[in-house]
Amino acid sequence: MFIYKWPADKENDTGVVSEHSMCDVEGPGISSYSSNPPAAGTSLVPCLNQALRDVPTEKHAGTPLYLGATAGMRLLNITNVQASDAVLSTVAAMLKSYPFDFRGAKILSGEEEGVFGWVTANYLLENFIKRGWLGEWIQPQKKTLGAMDFGGASTQITFETRDSIEDPRNEVMLKLYGQVYKVYTHSFLCYGRDQVLKRLLSKLLQAASYQATITHPCWPTGYHKSLSLSSVYNSPCTEKERPSLALNTTVTVVGTGNGSFCALHVSKLFDFTTCSFSRCSFDGIFQPEVSGNFIAFSAFFYTVDFIQAVMGTPVHLPSDLKDAAETVCATSWSELLQKAPKLEKRLPDYCAVSTFVYLLTTKGYNFNNRSFPNIAFQKKAGETSIGWALGYMLNLTNMIPAEKPSSHKSMLYNYWVILILLFVVTTLTSLVTAVCLLRHSKSLTI
């Protein structure tokens, strides 16, 4: 979940926010929500207290505050509507108790999440509009950037396309600063990092007939863990595969670090065969050919950053990602721990997630040797994190106008500055010339 806050008075004449800040509050997970709403405020309080400190006291009442929830809450809403309503109302009550202008809590749809991420990235990179040197507004001729978000529960792909979008559910027409953008977007629920890992465990448990000890080809050798069936089957993403066994049954899972077996099982998470359109990504979802540059953030960034920074392997081509995933899978638990002790909690899963990212981008989204290098794995643009939150806030506060903002006011101001400067320069030059002439004529008369 994100809370967005910013000093409302910091907007300039375009409605462009010059300063803002946000807070990402991680929920405790679906299982903990399903019976009772969370103890609201456990992680919200530090975030709100930071807001109280950042925004000057006299500006508190005029500072809009929104709460948006994403795929984790979409899943909870599927499993238990009452629980998801209870979470939202508990959190809303807590936000109302603060002195800000609280304007509501909402669960975003997958499409909204995708489009707002795309808006954020292109807004931050000034791809919609920018200032010329006279202060006029220029619409840059460069193409917009596609956005790929890999969250905990869902993954989104969003990009501008000229191709026809065969499924209207994937088409969004946006008019921003007087320009119309035809955007393709799709959000895959249950394809976020955490849900992918649960689905993978579920497939492995099923394949091993739920024996007391099973092997995991994506976990490193030397690593093993006992887990309860409920930690795998507490989600709607694994619901269909739930066994008849008691969910408090414990299973021991032993890592075998086998990259090719791992890829085999991870590929079973996708359906690459069904398609009723001229072309599909996977699971029967229409997708036009990817075009232009892309920015891949959240867990896309974490995964590729791990490969590059910890494993020391640059990722330019799909084959680099494939090879790196295999290397991660073949690295033992003790070696991994030695390389990145601070990431201990995440280390067992980099093999599965790298393999998943490789399959998703190449077999799923169809990036190839030509288009894959156009993906920038990045989590920030300048100082700001890329994600749906900024785009959501810009939309709710009408900060991105549909029409191009007028340049007159700022241009007029700049013309005045230039005129005054010219006047000063001309006067100074005339003065200097006059003094020089005077001296020259004096020296002639002597």
Ligand SMILES: Nc1ncnc2c1ncn2[C@@H]1O[C@H](COP(=O)(O)OP(=O)(O)OP(=O)(O)O)[C@@H](O)[C@H]1O
């Ligand atoms: N350093 C890291 N290495 C690997 N994974 C990470 C790292 N930090 C966070 N993650 C994981 O990345 C995933 C995406 O995190 P993010 O905070 O973007 O998700 P989210 O907004 O909660 O997802 P959703 O929108 O699907 O609800 C999560 O599974 C999170 O646990």
